[in-house]
Amino acid sequence: MISLNIPQHLHTFLKAKVKHFIDNHAWNIPACLLLAYPDLHSLTANITIPLRDNVDRRCWKHSHDGDLTMKDSYCFHCITGQQFNWSKIVWNIDIPPSKSMVAWRSLQNKLPTDECLALRGCHMPSMCSLCESDLESNQHLFLTCRYSQNIWNWLSSCLNFNCQFNDLKEAFVLCNSSWSPLCNLIVAAAIVNCVDFIWFARNQSRFNDKKIHWRSLINHIIAAVSLSGNNSCLKAKSNISEFALLRKFKVKMNYGNAPKIKEVLWQPPILNWIKCNCxxxxxxxxxxxACGGLFRDANSSFLGVFSYNIGISTSLNAELIGAMVAIETATSKGWSNFG
Structure with a gap:
């Protein structure tokens, strides 16, 4: 009715339904209507008529199924707020809210640093309480200060990733799908606790005249991250990189349930023969x-082992080289009964 510009006072007289203008699965619009509303033909031409007869019903075009819910109407009328990719990472159920609050305020530039206080009209002489060599700002305190850089360099060594950021929000990019849920928590907790303890060290220096060495601060960070990780039920992947990361933060590894358990039994070779598993x-x-192999005799006694780093190659080539090295090793040892 709106598309055809039908006057409002005529709407109550429109009693016909869509099915009254369909005949044999095709549009059958009276000529008088097409003459009165020329746009009606182009509007109906873009509408596909279903092959099966359906009951007429009102549809909400902004939903995928045509149903209108309270949530759909709210999302349609409300103003879309700001979306932060890091918000759900910071506010994690396994990270204490007090620490998340400090990280959140820092990301929003709401901590009472000298720069922030000056913007609010509270002017005072400014000096970073940690390095005592520059003006204190949110950017300097958490990213460019020598004290803070020592913390981030340590975290870089733990994660094998460069943790030099232009903005604190960039740090949370480290939490990605390549990590398991447990390691994602560890990385998030480490970043949040780094921010929290840097702010703690700043306050201790400024208000209590107590200097905390950055190495002592690292021990506090490890203890806090360990508490979050060990209290979590999240699972980790069974690989060496995640095992090494969890070990650095003293977190026990929660293994996920195996999708399929298959029993494999090793059988020794026949008498006077030697077996190599490569x-x-x-x-x-x-x-x-890389490739490797293990030699045992008919009594399952260990005879030798080898391993070689092949470099850049394919898995097929690594398999073949492993078999060839096994044969060459057996020949050099004089093992004729070899398999």
Missing amino acids: DGASMGNPGSS
Whole structure:
């Protein structure tokens, strides 16, 4: 009615339904209506008529199924607020809210640093309480101060990632899908606690005249992250990189349930024979590759082992090289009964 510009006072007289203008699954609009409303033909031409007869009903075009819910109407009329990708990372159920609050205020530039107080009209001589060599601002205190950089350099060594950021919000990019849920928590907790304890060290220096060495601060960060990780039920992946990360923060590894458990039994070779179990693998195809093998006799006694770093290669090539090295090793040892 709105598209055809039908006057409001005529709406109550419109009693016909859509099904009255459909005949044999095709539009059948009276000529008088097409003459009165020329745009009606173009409007109906863009509407596909279903092959099956359906009951007429009102549909909400802004939803995928045509149903209108209270949530749909609210989202349609409300003003979209700011969306922060880091908000759910900071406010984590396994991170104490007191620490999340400090990180959140820092990300919003709401902490009472000298720069922020000056913007509010409270002017005072400014000096960073940690390095005592520059004006105190949110950017300087948490990112460019020598004291803070020592903390971030330590975190870089733990994560094997460069933690030099232009903005504190960039730090939370480290929490990504490549990590398991437990390691994502550890990374988030480490970043939040780094911010919290830097602010703690600043307050201790300014108000209590107590200097805390940055290495002591690292011990506090590890203890806080360990508490968050060990109290969590999240799972970790079974790989060496995540194991090393969790070990650095003294967090026990929660393994996920195995999708399928398959029993594998090793059988010794027949009498007077030697068996070699060899394998090759690559990280990527091609990628960093290596191969190795283990020799045992009919009594399951250990006879020898080998391992070689092949470099950049494919998994097939690593498998073949592993088999060839096993044969060469057996030949050099004079093991003729070898398999």
